[in-house]
Amino acid sequence: MKAPGYAAAASEDLLTGELLLRRAFLAAPLHTGARNAVIVSADDRAPAALLFHRGFAYRSLSLPDGRRAILDILIPTDVTGLDHAVLGGGGNHEIVAANAVSYRRLSAQALRELMKNPQVALRVLALMGEARWRIDRHMAAITRFDARGRIAALLLGIYERLRRNELISRPTYNLPLTQELLADYLGITMVHVSRTLRRMREERLVLVDRQVVIILDLEGLRRAASGIPPLNVGAAPMPQSSDELAL
Amino acid sequence: MKAPGYAAAASEDLLTGELLLRRAFLAAPLHTGARNAVIVSADDRAPAALLFHRGFAYRSLSLPDGRRAILDILIPTDVTGLDHAVLGGGGNHEIVAANAVSYRRLSAQALRELMKNPQVALRVLALMGEARWRIDRHMAAITRFDARGRIAALLLGIYERLRRNELISRPTYNLPLTQELLADYLGITMVHVSRTLRRMREERLVLVDRQVVIILDLEGLRRAASGIPPLNVGAAPMPQSSDELAL
DNA sequence: CGGCTTTTTGATGTCCGTCAATCAGTGTGG
DNA sequence: CCACACTGATTGACGGACATCAAAAAGCCG
Numbered sequence: 001m002k003a004p005g006y007a008a009a010a011s012e013d014l015l016t017g018e019l020l021l022r023r024a025f026l027a028a029p030l031h032t033g034a035r036n037a038v039i040v041s042a043d044d045r046a047p048a049a050l051l052f053h054r055g056f057a058y059r060s061l062s063l064p065d066g067r068r069a070i071l072d073i074l075i076p077t078d079v080t081g082l083d084h085a086v087l088g089g090g091g092n093h094e095i096v097a098a099n100a101v102s103y104r105r106l107s108a109q110a111l112r113e114l115m116k117n118p119q120v121a122l123r124v125l126a127l128m129g130e131a132r133w134r135i136d137r138h139m140a141a142i143t144r145f146d147a148r149g150r151i152a153a154l155l156l157g158i159y160e161r162l163r164r165n166e167l168i169s170r171p172t173y174n175l176p177l178t179q180e181l182l183a184d185y186l187g188i189t190m191v192h193v194s195r196t197l198r199r200m201r202e203e204r205l206v207l208v209d210r211q212v213v214i215i216l217d218l219e220g221l222r223r224a225a226s227g228i229p230p231l232n233v234g235a236a237p238m239p240q241s242s243d244e245l246a247l
Numbered sequence: 248m249k250a251p252g253y254a255a256a257a258s259e260d261l262l263t264g265e266l267l268l269r270r271a272f273l274a275a276p277l278h279t280g281a282r283n284a285v286i287v288s289a290d291d292r293a294p295a296a297l298l299f300h301r302g303f304a305y306r307s308l309s310l311p312d313g314r315r316a317i318l319d320i321l322i323p324t325d326v327t328g329l330d331h332a333v334l335g336g337g338g339n340h341e342i343v344a345a346n347a348v349s350y351r352r353l354s355a356q357a358l359r360e361l362m363k364n365p366q367v368a369l370r371v372l373a374l375m376g377e378a379r380w381r382i383d384r385h386m387a388a389i390t391r392f393d394a395r396g397r398i399a400a401l402l403l404g405i406y407e408r409l410r411r412n413e414l415i416s417r418p419t420y421n422l423p424l425t426q427e428l429l430a431d432y433l434g435i436t437m438v439h440v441s442r443t444l445r446r447m448r449e450e451r452l453v454l455v456d457r458q459v460v461i462i463l464d465l466e467g468l469r470r471a472a473s474g475i476p477p478l479n480v481g482a483a484p485m486p487q488s489s490d491e492l493a494l
Numbered sequence: 495c496g497g498c499t500t501t502t503t504g505a506t507g508t509c510c511g512t513c514a515a516t517c518a519g520t521g522t523g524g
Numbered sequence: 525c526c527a528c529a530c531t532g533a534t535t536g537a538c539g540g541a542c543a544t545c546a547a548a549a550a551g552c553c554g
Contacts, residue, residue, distance in 0.1 A: 069387035086369055132378070137308075139316060140310070179532075436542075
């Protein structure tokens with residue numbers, strides 16, 4: 001099990017493309033959204049791509065009976081909605097703020113324009129590939145792990161993403177998701193999330209209390225999610241200086 | 248819940264891009280693989296993009312303890328591995344033939360070259376978006392449906408994809424996947440797949456016998472997978488003439 | 495016919511869902 | 525300042541969907 005990285009022959013183009021893409025994003029105004037704000041709605045006519053700057057959000061799909069599946073969790077520095085450049089919205093697909101967020105938008109049209117530059121196109125492809133990798137990883141967890149393993153994989157995954165983007169340096173972070181949201185992400189019920197978190201606390205694996213995650217036993221967590229490949233596709237996607245993040 | 252389609256402003260470019268991409272694929276020789284052949288292995292140094300021509304394949308991720316998750320099912324006319332243009336392999340990710348397959352390859356380098364054409368780049372983005380949409384749909388099924396609903400969603404999804412590509416015209420098709428593979432896709436056990444299929448047969452919803460699927464009650468199936476959005480992102484990705492398919 | 499894979503079925507246990515009540519934290523207004 | 529409402533988290537009791545173990549039956553192939 002080897003960590004997949006960028007194809008060497010493309011790395012220079014990818015860096016340039018990233019620069020151009022980021023520049024385009026940063027030229028857009030910073031939007032904000034309160035908790036539970038729908039950032040991209042299911043029937044959005046002109047969905048845009050988003051670069052998250054602060055706060056957490058999630059992609060979700062709601063079923064008619066009120067049940068909901070959360071497909072992906074988005075953290076600062078994540079880019080999402082790149083496929084909106086060519087595909088319309090639809091499918092009950094939403095992007096919702098988990099807490100107070102700020103983000104920048106890039107319209108589908110602007111993105112299409114930018115993609116005329118092959119370097120940007122490659123970078124966009126890489127970003128979509130990374131997102132897919134993340135989803136694949138989560139799908140594997142949902143498919144083959146029990147509640148404990150799924151939670152371990154989730155907490156580890158967020159931890160690694162935050163660390164990779166240098167948003168944290170210690171095994172402790174803020175996870176602004178209610179247990180109900182976690183349940184919708186993990187494919188179990190809120191009640192079972194609560195019970196399982198208690199068990200993991202008793203095992204002294206990890207503390208999750210009121211949206212604060214404290215990893216007590218990193219190796220133990222890794223064992224609990226054993227077999228899930230580490231989350232390091234590509235070294236540092238869309239890195240931003242801390243200054244910018246602090247905006 | 249509206250069916251997402253292509254963004255109007257890009258549809259012409261997408262058609263051109265599709266043409267160019269298909270042309271490049273068709274210039275490559277037709278490879279074949281027997282059942283269980285590993286088409287792209289986990290530690291492939293130079294993974295390529297693939298266009299499937301005949302037969303079924305699947306993307307899978309194996310855990311060290313022998314368990315396995317199947318992330319996506321690939322049918323003729325599907326394109327996969329486009330992200331290999333920029334990301335290396337890795338992560339225990341494999342593409343395996345489910346039965347005798349034939350397919351064409353496009354090397355990462357050739358794909359990068361092609362993507363210098365913005366129309367191709369847009370088309371590639373669209374293809375990745377469609378694949379993601381498919382995975383999202385499946386993830387929602389896994390996250391929120393019981394075994395019966397998951398099977399219904401799977402059988403319906405394949406049915407719709409085959410129909411959309413005009414590979415079938417009646418609600419009957421060949422599904423060359425063992426129940427063990429289905430189980431690894433659905434996140435349940437082989438034994439439970441068997442039992443659930445029996446129940447669905449008794450309900451006269453669908454017959455699945457030795458890799459032949461006969462849908463008896465299409466509306467009933469839809470109800471069983473109720474809430475899963477239909478699978479019609481973009482009208483006809485990479486259509487091929489029946490002649491070509493019959494090769 | 496043997497040897498293999500794949501499917502089926504039964505018996506038994508367990509993880510997780512459901513229902514329901516309680517509790518803690520937060521904010522509101524009298 | 526304290527009742528009140530509201531949301532989110534916790535816990536218990538119970539049942540059901542699914543896993544596990546094991547064996548046999550059914551296809552498939554040389």
